Amino acid sequence: MPATFTRHPAEIERKDTGIGGKPPLDRRPTGGGGDGDNWDNRPQGRRGPRELLSRYRLGILFALAGDLMFFVALVSAFFVRQSAGHFDARENYVSDWHALAVPPILWINTAILILSSVTMEMARRQLFHEIDVMEEWLGLGRPAVKRAAPWMIATVVLGGMFLVGQWIAWEQLIQEGFRYNSPDPSSHFFYLITGTHGIHLLLGILALVGALAALFTLRRVEMRQVVLDCTAWYWHTMGLFWIFLFALLAFFQ
Amino acid sequence: MIEGRTRLRLFTTDHRAVGVLYLLLALAAVTVGTFLSLLMRIHRVWPDTALPFFGVLKPEDYLALVTMHGTLMIFFVLTTAPQSGFANLVLPEQIGAREMAFPRINAAAFWLTVVAFLVLLAAFFVPKGAPISGWTSYPPLSAVPAAGPGQGAGMDVWLASIGIFCVASWLSSVNMLATILGERGAGMSWTRLPMTVWAWLVTSILTLLVFSVLLAAVILLFSDRHFGSSFFVPLGDMVNGRIVGRDDGSPLLWLHLFWFFGHPEVYIAVLPGMGLATSLLANFTRRPVPGYRVMAAMLIAIGLLGLVVWGHHMFVSGMNPYAGTAFALTTMAIAVPSTVEVLGWLAMLWGGGLRLKTPMLFTLGFLSFFIAGGLTGPILAQPALDTYLHNTFFVVAHFHLVMAMAGAFSLFAGVYYWFPLLAGRLMNEGLGKLHFWITVVAAYGTFFPMHLAGLAGEPRHYERLTGPVASFSGLLPLERGITYSAMLLASAQLLFLWNIFWSARRGAVAERNPWAATTLEWSPEKRLSRVNRGPYEYGANFGETDFCAQWEAVTKQE
Numbered sequence: 001m002p003a004t005f006t007r008h009p010a011e012i013e014r015k016d017t018g019i020g021g022k023p024p025l026d027r028r029p030t031g032g033g034g035d036g037d038n039w040d041n042r043p044q045g046r047r048g049p050r051e052l053l054s055r056y057r058l059g060i061l062f063a064l065a066g067d068l069m070f071f072v073a074l075v076s077a078f079f080v081r082q083s084a085g086h087f088d089a090r091e092n093y094v095s096d097w098h099a100l101a102v103p104p105i106l107w108i109n110t111a112i113l114i115l116s117s118v119t120m121e122m123a124r125r126q127l128f129h130e131i132d133v134m135e136e137w138l139g140l141g142r143p144a145v146k147r148a149a150p151w152m153i154a155t156v157v158l159g160g161m162f163l164v165g166q167w168i169a170w171e172q173l174i175q176e177g178f179r180y181n182s183p184d185p186s187s188h189f190f191y192l193i194t195g196t197h198g199i200h201l202l203l204g205i206l207a208l209v210g211a212l213a214a215l216f217t218l219r220r221v222e223m224r225q226v227v228l229d230c231t232a233w234y235w236h237t238m239g240l241f242w243i244f245l246f247a248l249l250a251f252f253q
Numbered sequence: 254m255i256e257g258r259t260r261l262r263l264f265t266t267d268h269r270a271v272g273v274l275y276l277l278l279a280l281a282a283v284t285v286g287t288f289l290s291l292l293m294r295i296h297r298v299w300p301d302t303a304l305p306f307f308g309v310l311k312p313e314d315y316l317a318l319v320t321m322h323g324t325l326m327i328f329f330v331l332t333t334a335p336q337s338g339f340a341n342l343v344l345p346e347q348i349g350a351r352e353m354a355f356p357r358i359n360a361a362a363f364w365l366t367v368v369a370f371l372v373l374l375a376a377f378f379v380p381k382g383a384p385i386s387g388w389t390s391y392p393p394l395s396a397v398p399a400a401g402p403g404q405g406a407g408m409d410v411w412l413a414s415i416g417i418f419c420v421a422s423w424l425s426s427v428n429m430l431a432t433i434l435g436e437r438g439a440g441m442s443w444t445r446l447p448m449t450v451w452a453w454l455v456t457s458i459l460t461l462l463v464f465s466v467l468l469a470a471v472i473l474l475f476s477d478r479h480f481g482s483s484f485f486v487p488l489g490d491m492v493n494g495r496i497v498g499r500d501d502g503s504p505l506l507w508l509h510l511f512w513f514f515g516h517p518e519v520y521i522a523v524l525p526g527m528g529l530a531t532s533l534l535a536n537f538t539r540r541p542v543p544g545y546r547v548m549a550a551m552l553i554a555i556g557l558l559g560l561v562v563w564g565h566h567m568f569v570s571g572m573n574p575y576a577g578t579a580f581a582l583t584t585m586a587i588a589v590p591s592t593v594e595v596l597g598w599l600a601m602l603w604g605g606g607l608r609l610k611t612p613m614l615f616t617l618g619f620l621s622f623f624i625a626g627g628l629t630g631p632i633l634a635q636p637a638l639d640t641y642l643h644n645t646f647f648v649v650a651h652f653h654l655v656m657a658m659a660g661a662f663s664l665f666a667g668v669y670y671w672f673p674l675l676a677g678r679l680m681n682e683g684l685g686k687l688h689f690w691i692t693v694v695a696a697y698g699t700f701f702p703m704h705l706a707g708l709a710g711e712p713r714h715y716e717r718l719t720g721p722v723a724s725f726s727g728l729l730p731l732e733r734g735i736t737y738s739a740m741l742l743a744s745a746q747l748l749f750l751w752n753i754f755w756s757a758r759r760g761a762v763a764e765r766n767p768w769a770a771t772t773l774e775w776s777p778e779k780r781l782s783r784v785n786r787g788p789y790e791y792g793a794n795f796g797e798t799d800f801c802a803q804w805e806a807v808t809k810q811e
Contacts, residue, residue: 055354059431066423066461073469073513077484077506084503086488096488096500181481183500188482196472 002137002221003050004130052222053229060230064237067200071241074196075248078189082253099253100186102246103172109165110246116158117239123151124232127225136221145215148228152212155235159205166198186253193245200238207231264364266356271363272341273675275333276668278367282329285374287743289322294736298729300717313402315716316385320403321376323388324411328418329370331522331660336460337363337425339525339667340453342674344429346774347447349438349781354431358424365421373414379406387714389511392485392504396477397492409478412471419468426460429453440784444546445803447772447788451549452528455556456521462560463514463521470510477502508570512563519656520559523623524552526663527594530616530623533666534598535789536770537613538605539799542789548597551590558587568636569643577636584634591627595620611685612768615666618693619659625697626655629704644714647707653700665692665749672753673767674774678760684752691745698738702731769800776804 085095126132126148135143170191173179178187211231218224265271295302296310296318303309310318341359345352353359376383381402386395390411398405433454437446446454473484483502490498535542542548564572564580598620607613629651633639642648665688672680711718711725718725718732766775772788773781781804790801 055431055435058435059355059358059427062427062430062461063423066427066465069462069465070469073466073510074473077469077473077510080503080506080509081484081501084501084506086501094501183483185483185500185502188476188484192473192476192482 002133002225003053004128004133053226056226056230057233060233064234067237068241071193071196071245074189074193075245078193078248079252081185081189096183097186098184100173100178100184100190100249101253102190102250103169105165105169105172106246106250109162109169110242112158112165113162113239113242116155116162117236119151119154119158120232120235123148123155124228126151127228133221133225136224142216145224148215149212152208152215152228156205156208156212159201159208159235163198163201163205166194169194190249193249197238197242197245200241204231204235204238207234264360266360268341268345268353268356268359269343269675271360272338272343274363275338275341275366278363278370279330279334279338279664282325282333282370286322286325286330287746289318289325291739291743293318293322294739297717298733298736310716312716313385314382316387316401316714317377317383317403317407319714320385320387320411321373321383324373324415326657327388327518327522328415329366329373331656332422332460332518333366334664335523335525335529335660335667336429336453336456336521337366339449339529339671340429342671343774344432344450344453345436346776347450347772348433348436349441349773349784350432350436352436353428354436355428359428362421362425362428365417365424369414369417369421372410372417376403376407376410376414379410381405382407384408384411389515390474390507391511392474392477392502392507393487393490393492393497395507396474396485396502397490397497398478399495399497400492409475412475412478416468416471416475419464419471422460422464423468426457426464429457430461433457438781438784444549445784445787446549447528448531448542448545448548448552449525449528449772451552452524452526455552456524459517459521459524459556459559463517466510467514470507470514473510474507505567505570505572508567508572509563512566513560516563516566517556517559519652520556522656522660523663524555526619526660526666527552527555527623529663529667529670530598530619531594532772532788533612533616533670534601534605534620535791536768537608537610537616538601539608539791540601540605541787541791543597543600545787545789548594551593551597554590555587555594558583558590562587565634565639568639574636581634581636585631588627588631595624595627610669610768611680611682611689612666612670614686614689615662615669618689619662619666621693622654622659622662622696625701626651626653626659630655641710642707644712645707646703646711646713649713650700650703650707653703658696658700662692665689668753670768671774672756673763676757676760677763678756679763679767680756680760681752684748684755688745688748688752691748692742695738695742695745699735699742702735702738706731706735766802769798771800771802773803776802778804 082097083095085093085097088094127144129144129147132144132147135141136145173187173190178184178190180188180191208231211227214227215224218227292304292307292310293315295304296315301309307314341353344350384390384395384403384407385401386404386408390408394400394404395408398408433446433450473482476482477485483498483500485504485507486498486502487504488498488501489496531542531548562580562584564576565584568577568580629647633642633648633651669680669685672678706728709725709728711728715725718729765777768775771790773784784803785806786801786803788803790803792799793801795801
């Protein structure tokens with residue numbers, strides 16, 4: 001059985017049979033399991049409708065934690081490199097770090113990426129809408145998928161726009177004479193950070209396209225939820241990483 | 254027909270099969286690594302003797318051997334076998350799970366590791382051979398292709414291999430963490446986890462945190478080599494008569510990034526052994542683990558402290574001396590939880606009914622090496638002492654005892670202990686004991702004299718002791734002894750291999766729970782309804798037996 005988020009008051013009302021109230025939640029009508037099987041003390045655990053979803057969420061959480069450390073390493077390298085310098089023949093401290101003014105288009109890109117997170121979240125929520133999910137679960141078409149798909153397509157388009165925007169930013173910097181291998185360390189870092197983040201986002205777009213295909217092909221509702229949910233968390237995290245990385249590039253040069 | 258079956262078995266997602274595959278991979282790596290180390294040992298004492306595959310070794314070939322030996326042993330043996338190998342064998346059973354959380358990701362991680370292994374071995378066959386900058390690959394030597402033979406294509410291959418390995422470890426640890434956190438069976442609360450699971454939990458967290466950093470460092474280094482950046486090459490740096498440093502890159506940055514990975518890596522290698530030692534000592538002394546919660550907490554403490562001690566590898570690197578003091582403090586602090594663990598083990602031994610089976614012997618060997626190698630740790634943690642000892646064989650002796658031999662002995666202990674699970678037969682006790690005694694004597698014979706060589710000032714990474722500068726030729730007799738001992742150590746492992754092959758076919762048939770153990774991998778039923786008790790209920794009187802296994806029903810409790 002799939003997990004759902006929304007719960008309409010009407011549905012809760014419906015469960016109340018009116019002939020003695022709701023059955024107690026802490027007892028299952030199984031008659032007990034015998035030897036030492038104490039249902040009351042049984043930990044809720046991760047069994048039940050959310051078992052699959054929480055397993056995959058745990059996985060994506062850890063995967064992203066590892067990914068976070070990748071960017072942490074790059075950012076700490078940024079700060080170390082920034083403070084590295086040398087003493088010249090006259091004992092003057094010389095630093096070769098020149099602050100790089102980021103192209104203004106990055107502001108627009110950032111706004112686009114935030115907007116894409118909004119559309120992503122709209123798509124994700126569709127798959128947990130109780131009535132639609134129940135219809136899907138009962139095999140009455142795929143209303144949740146049909147509602148989510150336009151939002152996903154919008155996210156792909158916005159993500160593509162972000163990447164194109166980053167490309168334009170690179171072009172502008174190259175026009176001004178900053179290349180990856182120009183002797184300026186701040187330009188190494190600009191390309192390195194935007195580049196690795198861009199690769200992550202490209203993978204996110206591929207995952208979204210894959211998820212879109214999966215929504216129409218996967219047979220289990222639970223798996224459809226898992227696919228979109230994990231893609232969405234990945235997407236949100238990349239958006240969050242970008243906000244921090246952008247702040248680093250824009251204000252901590 | 255048979256081919257189809259083999260393929261099914263190779264690309265399996267069954268955790269136990271993946272575990273066996275990991276152990277086989279580690280066996281392949283350890284065979285190559287040991288062979289390389291023997292070549293090094295022979296070359297050190299008979300530098301003009303022609304060696305197989307290499308002929309008369311050139312100095313750079315010696316450094317290539319050092320590099321490849323270290324990389325193979327650290328990454329492909331001590332990282333894969335204790336964590337991925339053993340955890341895949343028994344972790345799901347030990348926590349009462351049906352299978353891993355992500356069996357396919359788990360299998361994919363294994364095959365990526367295989368790819369990394371093959372790529373690494375390819376370094377021997379590219380033009381100019383394997384890299385020579387050691388398993389730590391310090392720049393600028395590693396950042397400049399012209400820095401030496403093997404630093405061109407060989408170094409690129411090395412970087413590719415390590416990059417793939419990082420991704421594989423990341424996938425593998427995601428699976429482990431999701432399994433331990435999410436897939437525990439009913440009743441398997443945190444305080445009912447066997448200590449091995451605690452250890453795998455900590456090592457998985459460490460793996461997740463540090464391998465990504467290594468991946469970032471590898472990418473930066475690759476960029477320095479090929480894309481014209483200079484993260485690690487300092488200004489005016491001169492290599493082979495050419496100035497290669499264009500701006501203020503910092504080799505120290507690599508050292509920080511690398512050792513932020515490299516030191517936790519040591520704990521990734523040895524923590525599973527500590528967890529296994531705790532379980533095995535409880536079993537073979539028939540006593541509960543004293544202070545279970547403290548022992549588990551200390552494993553976590555070692556893991557956490559292990560993340561903040563990396564600078565003790567860098568005392569002589571030109572790092573700020575005040576930073577050195579801070580790292581010396583954290584390093585000595587890590588002796589505290591380690592000592593708590595050791596005291597816990599000794600407490601189990603004290604008056605425990607020792608059953609000296611082969612797994613127990615190897616656990617005691619682990620304990621011995623962990624203490625013997627650990628005691629030189631606080632010495633090397635002093636910046637002043639380390640300045641003298643850092644580049645000598647003293648350090649080689651230290652980490653070969655505390656990491657390599659302790660790690661290897663825990664691997665042996667695990668194989669002897671879990672063999673019945675896989676083969677349904679016990680390994681031969683007589684051969685096992687012979688293997689243990691030869692190995693323990695030869696291991697001390699190999700690595701203990703290195704302390705003396707190091708105190709005498711013998712530098713590591715020198716290709717020969719004789720020649721124009723003869724200051725260390727007085728150490729040659731000692732070195733010869735080490736080499737003979739290393740040969741004995743390596744050949745004793747043939748006994749182990751023979752024991753495995755022989756016992757898998759002819760060994761004594763094992764009952765379901767041959768060691769009278771309590772943890773769930775020995776449970777007779779495949780599916781458990783519920784876990785009712787802690788992992789180490791030994792020693793008290795439980796009816797006919799002196800233990801109460803985790804799968805026993807609650808009614809059996811007094």
